[in-house]
Amino acid sequence: MDKEIVIVLDFGGQYNQLIARRVRECNVYCEVLPYDTSLERIKEINPKGIIFTGGPASVYAEDAPACDKGIFELGIPVLGICYGSQLMTYSLGGKVSKAPLREYGKTEITVKNESKLFADVKDTSICWMSHTDYIEQLPEGFTVSAYSASCPVAALEKPSQNLYGVQFHPEVVHTQEGTKMLRNFLYNVCECSGDWKMDSFTEQSIKALREKIGDKKVLCALSGGVDSSVAAVMISKAVGKQLTCIFVDHGLLRKDEGDEVEKIFTEQFDVNFVRVNAQQRFYDKLAGVAEPEEKRKIIGEEFIRVFEEEAKKIGVVDYLVQGTIYPDVIESGLGKSAVIKSHHNVGGLPDYVDFKEIIEPLRDLFKDEVRRAGLEIGIPEKLVFRQPFPGPGLAIRIIGEVTEEKVKILQEADYIYREEIANAGLDRSIGQYFAALTNMRSVGVMGDERTYDYAVALRAVTTTDFMTAEAADLPWEVLGKVSSRIVNEVKHINRVLYDCTGKPPATIEFE
Numbered sequence: 100m101d102k103e104i105v106i107v108l109d110f111g112g113q114y115n116q117l118i119a120r121r122v123r124e125c126n127v128y129c130e131v132l133p134y135d136t137s138l139e140r141i142k143e144i145n146p147k148g149i150i151f152t153g154g155p156a157s158v159y160a161e162d163a164p165a166c167d168k169g170i171f172e173l174g175i176p177v178l179g180i181c182y183g184s185q186l187m188t189y190s191l192g193g194k195v196s197k198a199p200l201r202e203y204g205k206t207e208i209t210v211k212n213e214s215k216l217f218a219d220v221k222d223t224s225i226c227w228m229s230h231t232d233y234i235e236q237l238p239e240g241f242t243v244s245a246y247s248a249s250c251p252v253a254a255l256e257k258p259s260q261n262l263y264g265v266q267f268h269p270e271v272v273h274t275q276e277g278t279k280m281l282r283n284f285l286y287n288v289c290e291c292s293g294d295w296k297m298d299s300f301t302e303q304s305i306k307a308l309r310e311k312i313g314d315k316k317v318l319c320a321l322s323g324g325v326d327s328s329v330a331a332v333m334i335s336k337a338v339g340k341q342l343t344c345i346f347v348d349h350g351l352l353r354k355d356e357g358d359e360v361e362k363i364f365t366e367q368f369d370v371n372f373v374r375v376n377a378q379q380r381f382y383d384k385l386a387g388v389a390e391p392e393e394k395r396k397i398i399g400e401e402f403i404r405v406f407e408e409e410a411k412k413i414g415v416v417d418y419l420v421q422g423t424i425y426p427d428v429i430e431s432g433l434g435k436s437a438v439i440k441s442h443h444n445v446g447g448l449p450d451y452v453d454f455k456e457i458i459e460p461l462r463d464l465f466k467d468e469v470r471r472a473g474l475e476i477g478i479p480e481k482l483v484f485r486q487p488f489p490g491p492g493l494a495i496r497i498i499g500e501v502t503e504e505k506v507k508i509l510q511e512a513d514y515i516y517r518e519e520i521a522n523a524g525l526d527r528s529i530g531q532y533f534a535a536l537t538n539m540r541s542v543g544v545m546g547d548e549r550t551y552d553y554a555v556a557l558r559a560v561t562t563t564d565f566m567t568a569e570a571a572d573l574p575w576e577v578l579g580k581v582s583s584r585i586v587n588e589v590k591h592i593n594r595v596l597y598d599c600t601g602k603p604p605a606t607i608e609f610e
């Protein structure tokens with residue numbers, strides 16, 4: 100008997116691996132394949148179901164990625180998600196156009212429960228949208244199975260042929276009943292039996308790392324954050340003291356962070372640890388640069404140059420380990436996916452890197468999975484649940500040019516914000532929170548004097564995997580206290596703003 104498998108065809112969406120992950124969580128084995136996988140190959144694989152991902156293109160545009168129409172004739176159930184549902188519509192003779200009203204983020208849909216896809220789903224359900232196009236006309240034989248206030252076709256189906264489409268994203272956690280819908284597709288439509296079980300990720304990876312690295316030396320780019328700490332501990336379990344961890348203080352860290360990371364890793368971990376003070380060289384390289392992608396690429400390159408220099412001091416080092424995780428990869432633009440931002444450790448890497456290979460043991464995982472792995476290998480909870488801090492640091496939280504003075508201003512404001520969030524007992528319930536220095540100056544009045552100073556923006560989001568996020572509903576009392584402390588205590592800030600946007604349409608960081 101063939102192994103049961105569902106395939107996900109990748110049209111360049113942001114959430115492709117998330118779809119695969121959800122399917123696996125439903126105990127069905129799943130793989131992501133390129134959108135142009137041939138019909139022959141698909142027949143060979145003989146999947147129980149096919150899922151089309153979202154994607155940045157418009158189906159009616161020239162060169163838009165499309166699939167072989169024969170897919171719809173195979174008798175294999177298909178679920179199109181967002182771009183995928185638009186493609187199904189367009190390929191089968193329906194009409195897709197620019198939507199009069201675009202939808203991004205939280206949206207309420209009304210569903211028809213008689214649809215197999217929506218069995219046991221509430222009549223109205225919150226889901227996450229991210230689209231500019233919409234389905235204007237259904238293909239023949241299809242009916243509407245869900246709608247929202249601004250989207251007449253939030254879901255469509257032709258059950259006789261097992262074809263289903265949804266305009267929203269059931270795979271993201273913010274779609275409240277999304278997993279139920281995917282499960283319905285897998286079990287009610289594809290009739291999967293659910294015979295697949297996940298292996299222990301850490302055990303397998305440590306074994307594979309030991310085989311790969313052998314007796315060679317390895318550097319780990321360690322930030323003190325969750326991802327690189329998990330990567331470092333896994334490598335250390337695999338090859339012990341062949342590993343040296345390099346922590347770069349680029350002068351863009353949060354207040355006191357450099358010293359705190361050094362203390363933790365020298366006192367609590369048994370690893371070779373090197374702190375490199377590279378503040379001035381990063382400031383010099385960033386002087387006069389305002390464009391976000393350019394800033395990211397400068398930082399990405401400078402990181403690598405520092406690692407190369409440190410490697411030379413140790414001798415022959417073959418491997419560089421980074422704690423790259425899946426969102427870093429997808430947002431940097433993979434395959435047909437759009438470049439959202441070049442994460443310093445992926446899209447921001449220079450063309451030439453003087454290591455035999457970069458190893459990224461966590462490349463396919465999402466943040467919450469990394470955290471689970473961290474707990475499994477015994478990393479202290481405090482570190483595992485530390486909120487993420489991006490490699491380019493405050494440079495992408497200072498809009499426009501970075502200067503040492505702006506870094507100091509932001510460090511102080513951010514410190515106060517974090518302190519008050521902790522005082523209010525909110526630090527574990529918010530996914531990520533920080534202050535950003537806008538490049539905007541505005542007029543204020545302090546002590547009867549006119550001021551013309553910077554506005555700082557506060558950001559707080561709830562999220563589990565950092566792929567989608569909602570602005571956190573912070574108590575006004577806390578915001579008021581933070582605001583008054585920041586303007587009173589931090590020179591050159593006279594205004595405090597709160598960012599209420601979710602992701603999408605915004606991203607978590609400002610640049």
Ligand SMILES: Nc1ncnc2c1ncn2[C@@H]1O[C@H](COP(=O)(O)OP(=O)(O)OP(=O)(O)O)[C@@H](O)[C@H]1O
Binds near residue numbers: 323
């Ligand atoms: N200051 C730094 N020094 C050395 N390496 C770094 C530094 N900042 C980031 N890196 C490297 O870049 C990778 C990506 O950074 P990122 O911030 O996404 O992960 P992290 O810092 O390990 O975890 P977290 O997301 O919790 O902050 C890190 O895993 C690490 O390998």
Ligand SMILES: O=c1[nH]c(=O)c2[nH+]cn([C@@H]3O[C@H](COP(=O)(O)O)[C@@H](O)[C@H]3O)c2[nH]1
Binds near residue numbers: 426427488606609
């Ligand atoms: O190491 C990193 N290098 C980067 O270049 C980078 N950019 C964003 N982030 C972090 O990724 C998560 C998603 O962020 P965005 O919604 O802003 O894309 C959030 O947790 C961000 O803090 C980065 N991490």
Ligand SMILES: NC(=O)CC[C@H](N)C(=O)O
Binds near residue numbers: 152181182229231232
């Ligand atoms: N998220 C998506 O798949 C978007 C599909 C298409 N690009 C749109 O804007 O409607």
Ligand SMILES: [Mg+2]
Binds near residue numbers: 322324325487488489
């Ligand atoms: Mg970090």
